[in-house]
Amino acid sequence: MDAIFLTGQLFNGFSVASLYVLAALGLALSFGLMRVINMAHGEILMLGGYLAYMAMSLFPGPLGLFVAMIFAFLGAGIFGGFLEISLVSKLTARPLDTLLATWGVSLIMQQAARDLFGATGVSVTAPAWLDGGLTLAGLQLPTLRLFILVSAIGVLLGMAAILRYTRIGLLVRAVNQDRPTAAAMGVNVRLVDCFVFALGAAVAGLGGVVLALLGPVTPSVGQSYIVTAFLVVILGGLGSIVGTTIAALIIGLITALSQIFVDVSFAQVLTLLFVIVFLQFRPQGVIAVKSRALDAE
Amino acid sequence: MAVEMPNQLLNLRTVSTAYGKGQVLWEIAFDLDKGDAATILGRNGVGKTTLLKTIMGQLPVLGGHIYWHGDEVTAMKAHQRSRAGIGFVPQGRHVFPHLTVRENLEVGLSALARKGFSGPRKIPDMVFELFPKLTQIADRKAGVLSGGEQQQLAIGRALAGQPELLLLDEPTEGIQPNIVQQIEDALMRVRKELGVAILIVEQNLDFAWSFADRFFVMQRGRIIKEGRTDTSPADEVASLIHV
Numbered sequence: 363m364d365a366i367f368l369t370g371q372l373f374n375g376f377s378v379a380s381l382y383v384l385a386a387l388g389l390a391l392s393f394g395l396m397r398v399i400n401m402a403h404g405e406i407l408m409l410g411g412y413l414a415y416m417a418m419s420l421f422p423g424p425l426g427l428f429v430a431m432i433f434a435f436l437g438a439g440i441f442g443g444f445l446e447i448s449l450v451s452k453l454t455a456r457p458l459d460t461l462l463a464t465w466g467v468s469l470i471m472q473q474a475a476r477d478l479f480g481a482t483g484v485s486v487t488a489p490a491w492l493d494g495g496l497t498l499a500g501l502q503l504p505t506l507r508l509f510i511l512v513s514a515i516g517v518l519l520g521m522a523a524i525l526r527y528t529r530i531g532l533l534v535r536a537v538n539q540d541r542p543t544a545a546a547m548g549v550n551v552r553l554v555d556c557f558v559f560a561l562g563a564a565v566a567g568l569g570g571v572v573l574a575l576l577g578p579v580t581p582s583v584g585q586s587y588i589v590t591a592f593l594v595v596i597l598g599g600l601g602s603i604v605g606t607t608i609a610a611l612i613i614g615l616i617t618a619l620s621q622i623f624v625d626v627s628f629a630q631v632l633t634l635l636f637v638i639v640f641l642q643f644r645p646q647g648v649i650a651v652k653s654r655a656l657d658a659e
Numbered sequence: 660m661a662v663e664m665p666n667q668l669l670n671l672r673t674v675s676t677a678y679g680k681g682q683v684l685w686e687i688a689f690d691l692d693k694g695d696a697a698t699i700l701g702r703n704g705v706g707k708t709t710l711l712k713t714i715m716g717q718l719p720v721l722g723g724h725i726y727w728h729g730d731e732v733t734a735m736k737a738h739q740r741s742r743a744g745i746g747f748v749p750q751g752r753h754v755f756p757h758l759t760v761r762e763n764l765e766v767g768l769s770a771l772a773r774k775g776f777s778g779p780r781k782i783p784d785m786v787f788e789l790f791p792k793l794t795q796i797a798d799r800k801a802g803v804l805s806g807g808e809q810q811q812l813a814i815g816r817a818l819a820g821q822p823e824l825l826l827l828d829e830p831t832e833g834i835q836p837n838i839v840q841q842i843e844d845a846l847m848r849v850r851k852e853l854g855v856a857i858l859i860v861e862q863n864l865d866f867a868w869s870f871a872d873r874f875f876v877m878q879r880g881r882i883i884k885e886g887r888t889d890t891s892p893a894d895e896v897a898s899l900i901h902v
Contacts, residue, residue, distance in 0.1 A: 529765075536755050536766045543753040546715050548741035548770030548820055 369501050371618050377507040379614025380514030381576070383607055384569030385587050386594040387521065388442070388562025390606040393595060395538050395558050397457060398450055401464040403591065404584025405471035406563045409441060410434040410570020411579035412475060415484045424489045427571075431513075434567035442563020446556045454555070468584070475581035483580030492575070510572050517565055518607060524561075525603070534558055593637050599647030608648045613637075666692040667729055668824055668856055669714070669745075674723035676706075676713045682721060683709045685880045691824065696850055696857045698867040698888075700900045701877035707860040708750050710877070711826045714858075715747045716740040742773040746822030750829050750860075752813040756802025760793055763801050763816050770820025778821075785853070786815040789845040807838035814842065818849065825849065827859040831866050839863070843870060864900070868893045876900060 385407055392398050417430035445467065453460045488506055495504040525531040536544045537554045545551045573583060594613055598605035616636055620629040641647070669691040676684040683706045691697060699707050712718045714725065716737035725733045727743055741747065755763050764782045771780050787794045790811040796804065801812055810830055817825055827846075831839045843866060849855045861867040867874065868888050876884040876899050884899060 532758070532762055532765060533769065535758060535762075539755045539757055540753055542717050542737070543747075543749060543755070544766065544769075545737035546717060546741055546747040546749065547767050547816060548738050548772060549766065550738050550769075 366501050368622070371622055372615065373501070373503055373507065375615035375618030376611070377510050377614075378618055379611045380510045381569060381572050381587070382590060382594050382610035382614055383514050384517060384565055384572060385591040386598070386606050386610055387517070387603065388559075388564075388566045389591055390595045390598060390600070390603065391562040392559050393600055394602065395534065396450070396454055396555050398454065398559075399457065399461045399464070400450070400559075400562075401461055401588075402445065402467040402471060403464075403563075403566060404586075404588030405468045405475075406438050406442060406566040406584070407570045407573060407587055408475060408579065408581065408584035409471065410438045410567030411486075411574040411583060412479060412484070412570075413437045413567065414571040414574040415479075415486050415579055418486050424491055427489050427492075427575075430486075430574075431568060431571050434571045435564045436567075438567025438570065439560045439564030442566075443556055443560035445563070446559035450559060451552060451555065472581045472584075479579075479581070481581060483578040483583070485578045486574040488575050506575060510575065513568065513572065517568060518603075521561075521565070521603060530554070530557055590633075593633070597637050597640060597647055599649040602647075602649040605647055605649030612648075668693050668695070668727070669858075670724075670726040670729075671714070672724045672726070674713060674725060675721040676709055676718050677721045678709075678718075683880050684713060684721075686723065687882055688723075689875060689882065689885065691856055691858060693823070694850065694854050694856050695873065696871045697859070697873040697875065698871035699858065699860045699875045699877060700862075700864070700867060700896060702900055705877040706880040707877055708828055709880075711747070711749075711828050711858070711860055714740075715745060715826060738769070741770040741820060741822075744770075744773070744821075744823035746770070746817035746820055746825045746855075748810075748813045748817050748825065748827040748830055750832070752806070752809045754801035754804070754809050754812050754816070757800060759798050759800055760804070760812055761797045763812055764793070764819045767816035767819030770822065776821075782819050783821065786818050789818070789848060790815050790841075807834050807841075810834055810838070810842060811845075814845065818855075822855060824856045824858065827857065829860055829862060831861065831863045839866065846870060862900075864893055864897055 389400060389403050392400055413434040414430040417433040418426045421429045449463055449467065450460060453463055492506045492509055495502050496508065525534060533549050533554050536549060537551050541551055573579065590613065594606060594609045597612065598609035613633055616633050617629050620632045624632065667690065671687050671689055673686040673688055674684060675682060675686055687710060699710060701707050709718065713720060716735055720733055724731055732740055732743065755766065758766070764786065768780050768782065792808060793811060793815055796808060801809060804812065814830065830842055846857060847870070850857055859867065859871065871888055874886060874888055874896065875882045876896060
């Protein structure tokens, strides 16, 4: 095994981690703020993939990908907001009910996708400018994977900027730290919940575009990512953005690097084993989120 | 049943509250007028904090009615009551620990999202005049402040929303005496200069007596005695609230 091969696998790990970050951020946010486990999150990823497919069919030019990203971001965000208002907000005090209800939504969405687009799935053709790659010190870095990596970093920075510098970001942080007190200060906590849920769904929509660039979008594609996304959220410390990012990197790298030695299925076994052992020693995850709102409940 | 009096601010009519199946408040009734200063006294566990949380809308009522300016607000959520003009300084201060002092105050501005408010949505200068320390520590995280500083912040945060009534739950608890004096002076000014009514839950009888015009004594979830602090000796009330 030479250094170039190893560096290549490391790079692969980072790009896999990018997808995990996009898939898991929304889950982490909605769980951190509302303690809601959204079983339909994988299907929002799938929705993003199909929206990307539709947008790129309508705008096949070189900039079609950017139209697809905007389309998927907004479409998934609006869907997430609708899901929060119509279902999740009615069940917030009942975590088990939310889990079951969103699972039901995920089944409905899968079937709807099967009826609308067929069971075999659809494929997106990546624009020509994403073909080829950069060669750095003898290492071939595919442009597509670089684009995914840069997109994920952009989303992370954007999310951090929203939380850090905007008024709504301030209110999200306040509600996260102490929900009843934030309400008593005049913060409409329901609106903040809805915003966070919609933002998480919008990011998952972007994850769907990435997913469409990497392989076919099928009605069940969300299912293959949701388990890993949950693993990332748990490993990250349930609700922390920094923790989620680190956890996505850890899992992405373990998956990619273990594939040097074993096949894909066994790499997944190793990843799962790692998470189990890690949580034995650090049950709070990478970053422990302290939330007074949760202590009080 | 709207109560028709021009000075009326808050009216409670036979308000009962429960935590789950355990009833904590029984048929509480009293009125507060604009600019009133009243204190709620009682031993631990008699329902004083529950009463403030009920007025704030953090706990649903089991029965009875709450009126604000004569309008029923019993079913209103906490943020709506805050926006209607009720400010809250909770027990234990409950500052947002990972936000800076300035950010904590900015969260308090949310209460200004009320009908008819046209002033600037910024932290009133009055807050920094009352608590000059907050200017010096504006960029520090609230979680690392001393108890006294946190208490000043919690009061400042409620005042940022420019309330007409300030509910305070044991603001002197665990605070060193010189800060207690500062808080007392600040609340006096808030009342005199801004005309804000104050309802304060307090264990410190001296503080309560120097500050409030009226008092309510609670026992087992009911108001068992009420009166004016200028006509009732503090010693007489002390026997009701101390073990």
